[in-house]
Amino acid sequence: MRIVIVGAGIAGLTLAAALAKAGRRCVIVEQAQDFSPVGSGIRLAPNATRLLTGLGLGPALAEASSRPLRRDILGWDDGRLLHSTPLGDEAEKRYGAPLLTLLRSDLHRILLDAVPEGTVRPGRYVTDVLENSDEVTLRCSDGREFHGDVAIGADGVHSSLRALLRPGRYRASGQAVYRGVVPADRRPAPEREPRIRIWVGDDRNFTDYPVSGGRLSFSATVPAPSPGPGSWTTEGRIAALGRAFTGWDERLLADVPGAEWVGLWELNEHDPVPAWTTGRVVLVGDAAHPMLPYFAQGADQAVEDAMVLAEFLRYADALSVGRALAGYAEARRERTERIHALGRRALRAFTEPAEGDPEDRPALLGDLERAETEWIFGHDAGAEAVRRARRLNRPR
Template structure:
């Protein structure tokens, strides 16, 4: 079985490794001329780390990660703890894999390092995808035509493949903008910060957690906005994020005062699709289901996509590829659409104004902590990505 994967982000790399594990010969095509360090912190719930274990990469990722023992929800103005949820040994015992927090570049490097260099085509822009009953083909900007039995488009939220397959539909602005920064541990050592906290306030929330073995504090502030462009590299104006969180708990302001470069990007999503596949071509990851990050499930859902895709293509004859891709989508579509919707609801919940609704939310969070101890978003962590469930 020959496969072409378009896009070498986290989803594309995971798909490449899962397809290789299933016995496919894979060519990974990426338009960037090199793999570079980009992004900041990323959270990997057990549904993602189980896939990393299947790929033989969990130990390597875990060695570079933060290992939170708990998540603390806090009130915005005085930092009072609303509730706390277990994330350490309790999660690993319950879900069969750990909860990790890593630098996106560290995760990307581990995944990329597991792909044989001869399988990667960097600096190669795909400008078209075609297919017939027997094969699928991608055309590059350089005029090449690469042929395989299937094409997996993991080309991100601005997916060209999605447009070619299903027509134009633009990325949707979520109404929120995120400020992101990384701060060295020694610069915030005196602030008495919780190890991982989510601070909730009217129209905004603030998150921080440790990456790179506790050497760096990943900082994210999310604020309602009328418009903002989607960019991984746009810088915020000096002190813009301080103005956005004026009046918040002194520890939040203390962190923001010590940030250096702060990146500002508009959070965008894609409308849910009723299908991701056409014949021998399918979408995966953000190209299929980009979501707001308020359940920390974007990357995890791409990992599960990749695992299920590999399962569905194992021991399949090339003639059976369209049916196998149909099984992959049927196994994933309803679950991931539910996570998309849940992530959007979580963002609205976090930003409630002070008053009865916020107090009811806080009581609900505390009740969930008392009931199961794992938090409001743990339902997705038990997703079935096992080999035995392949259809």
């Protein structure tokens, strides 16, 4: 069966690696000409690390990542501990897989190394999709065409494939996020303990956590700023961060002046995509369900999507593609929509002014976390996919 994937990000590469393990070849069409490092960090929860370990990537992930011991919610002004969640060995024992933090570029490298050489075709931007009962054709801006029995849109929140099929609606959230990487080797020893720290205040918050090489990745969510002098440079963004968090705990920005780089992105709220498949075309990851970052499940759900779709395609042939894609969408839609809704709830909890006592906010965040963590972290998407795919393909 001919499989064409659009996008060599987390979803696309995980899918290609899973297909290769199952003996299926594919081609990935990627618009970027080369893969320049992306410096921001990423958190992989147990529901994703369990699946990636199953692909044989556990040792590479362990070498490139940090294992935070806990997640602390801190007072915005003085950094006092307001709420703490144990991670590290306790989380691994509870969920059967670790929670890891690492650079997105390191995860991308690990996944790229896991796919067969020649799988990725860079510098190809898809401009048109033609689908009939026999095949799907992807036309690229350079005139090249790719033909397949199935085409998979794994090209992220700005998916060209989704836009060509059924554009989704979105609106500005009113928030923007600064992301960067800073050295942490000059910190006092007590401050070097590996943990996720979250400072929360009205309409803004700041998070940091360790990654490889003695560095910290940080993200700072603020009301979306108007472009100003220097807003396109790292130096200008560092200055803007200082202004945005004036009066906050002094530890929060202590390392930011040494940032290797700082990026700025506006955050949009996307409505769920009405349908993920049109017969021979299907969407995965952010192309199917763009998520706000507040529940930190975007990458994890991309991995889950990829592993579930790979399992359904494992049983499919050119004549049964539509049934396999419909089975995948049915298996994934309810879970991703629920997590999508949680992201919106978390946006409100993290950024809207607290009603009553501001000290109640961490307890509300803790309640949200406890209510859903078991259901999210403890889920084995791979095992569920095996059950569903085998049931779908059982002789009738």
